[in-house]
Amino acid sequence: MRKAIAVVVGVALLGGVAATANALEPGLYGIQSWSNGVFKIDETTGVATQLSTCSAFLSLSGASFLHGELYATDVLGGPGLYYGSIDVPTGAYTGVHGQDGGVNWHGLASSDAKGLTWSIDQDAGDILKSTDASGATTTIGYAGIDGRGMAYDDNHGILYATTFPGQLYTVDIDTAEATLIGDMGIATDLVGLAYDEFTDTLYANEGGSSMSLYTVDTATGAATLVGANGFVNIDGLAWIPEPCSLGLLVVGVLVARRRR
Numbered sequence: 001m002r003k004a005i006a007v008v009v010g011v012a013l014l015g016g017v018a019a020t021a022n023a024l025e026p027g028l029y030g031i032q033s034w035s036n037g038v039f040k041i042d043e044t045t046g047v048a049t050q051l052s053t054c055s056a057f058l059s060l061s062g063a064s065f066l067h068g069e070l071y072a073t074d075v076l077g078g079p080g081l082y083y084g085s086i087d088v089p090t091g092a093y094t095g096v097h098g099q100d101g102g103v104n105w106h107g108l109a110s111s112d113a114k115g116l117t118w119s120i121d122q123d124a125g126d127i128l129k130s131t132d133a134s135g136a137t138t139t140i141g142y143a144g145i146d147g148r149g150m151a152y153d154d155n156h157g158i159l160y161a162t163t164f165p166g167q168l169y170t171v172d173i174d175t176a177e178a179t180l181i182g183d184m185g186i187a188t189d190l191v192g193l194a195y196d197e198f199t200d201t202l203y204a205n206e207g208g209s210s211m212s213l214y215t216v217d218t219a220t221g222a223a224t225l226v227g228a229n230g231f232v233n234i235d236g237l238a239w240i241p242e243p244c245s246l247g248l249l250v251v252g253v254l255v256a257r258r259r260r
Contacts, residue, residue: 023068024068024088024240025040026240026241026242027040027041027042027043027239027240028040028041028042028043028203028205028213028237028238028239029041029063029065029070029088029237029238029240030048030063030192030205030229030234030235030236030237030238031054031058031063031070031086031192031235031236031238032058032231032232032233032234032235032236033058033059033060033061033190033207033233033235033236034057034058034059034233035053035231035232035233036053036054036056036057036058036091037052037053037054037231037234038050038051038052038053038054038070038086038088038091039051039229039231039234041205041213041229041234041237042227043196043201043203043213043226044226045226046212046213046225046226046227046228046229047227047228047230048229048230048231048234050231051088051089052087052088052089052090052091053091054072054075054077054086054091054093055077055090055091055092055093056075056076056077056093057075057076057077058072058074058075058076058077058236059074059075059076059103060074060104060106060190060235061073061074061075061106061108061235061236062074062105062106062107062109062119062149062150062192062236063086063108063192063236063237063238064108064109064110064117064150064151064194064238065110065238065239065240066110066111066112066115066116066117066133067115067133068240069085070085070086070087070088070238070240071083071084071085071086071096071108071110071117072084072085072086072093072108072236073099073105073106073107073119074099074103074104074105074106075093075095076103077093079095080095080098081095081096081097081098082095082097082098082099082102082103082105083095083096083097083098083099083105083119083131083135084096084097096131096135097131097135097137099119099121099137100121100124100129100137100139101123102121102122102123102124103123104121104122104123105120105121105129105147106119106120106122106146106147106148106149106235107119107120107148107149107150107161107162107192107193108150108236108238109150109151109152109159109160109161109193110152111152111154112154113154115132115133116131116132116133117130117131118130118131118140118150118152118159118171118173119131119147119150120143120145120146120147120150120161122146122147124139125142126142126143126144126145126146126147127139127140127141127142127143127176128140128141128142128143128147128171128173128176130173140173140174140175140176141175141176141177142176143161143171143176143177143178144178145161145163145167145169145171145178146163146164147161147162147163147171148161148162148163148164148188148189148190148191148235149161149162149191149192149193149204149235149237150162150171150193151193151194151195151203151237151239152195153195153197153200153202153218154195154197155197155200157173158170158218159171159173160193160195160202160218161178161193162184162188162191162193162204163188164188164189165187165188165189166183166184166185166186166187166188167180167181167182167183167184167188167221168180168181168182168183168184168216168218168221169181181218181219181220181221182220182221182222183221183222184204184214184216184221184222184223185222185223186204186206186210186214186223187206187208187209187210188204188206189208190206190207190208190233190235191204191205191206191207191208191235192204192205192207192234192235192236192237192238193216193237194237194238194239195239196239196241197241198241198242201215202215202216202218203215203216203226203237203239204216204223204237205229205234205235205237207229207232207233207234207235208232208233208235210225210228211228211229211230211231211232211234212225212226212227212228212229213225213226213227213228214226
């Protein structure tokens with residue numbers, strides 16, 4: 001009986017999430033440093049289509065969806081609020097917090113199940129930090145890598161991060177300890193990561209010399225080309241699932257926790 005209650009509560013909690021996510025087409029989205037573009041990226045071809053222009057200045061920014069809303073880091077055009085949300089259709093930016101004074105949170109990852117985003121604060125000495133849905137930040141610990149691109153796999157509870165010049169790591173969300181997976185074979189000074197939990201696919205978008213989308217082998221770190229974007233400097237990458245799939249994911253996490 002308690003398991004059934006957990007599922008019902010999970011569905012009820014997801015009502016607002018599904019409604020928000022339903023406003024956007026599922027798939028990959030990207031944001032563009034310095035030119036401030038907001039894009040939809042075809043995950044089968046890599047081609048990017050611009051949807052809007054962010055109202056604030058993006059500078060080596062990370063991106064990730066939390067509860068159907070697109071969040072970004074290192075948005076320098078706001079009133080000192082460098083972490084905030086971007087309305088995809090209009091590009092309007094709403095600041096949430098000032099990144100503890102740091103302006104180099106290059107990557108961003110999120111978990112709908114945990115209600116958190118993560119970034120690595122380079123200005124604080126490569127420290128992993130989380131932000132909850134209220135905007136409160138928590139310092140976790142020393143990661144020792146710059147986290148140029150970041151993504152979280154809710155299926156297996158794994159946080160991925162890249163570091164310049166091109167390595168893929170996992171990062172422990174409780175201790176911040178980083179573990180090397182391998183070399184990606186692409187430059188990662190302008191890079192975004194995003195994870196699709198329903199095909200278990202890690203994507204990377206390299207916005208510099210190749211301007212292209214890749215899939216990444218999570219066992220070896222090796223990147224495989226999908227295709228060119230057609231735009232330079234897309235270095236923030238985010239995945240939003242189908243609304244019904246998002247509901248199933250979080251309900252599944254609730255049931256698994258109840259069983260444990």
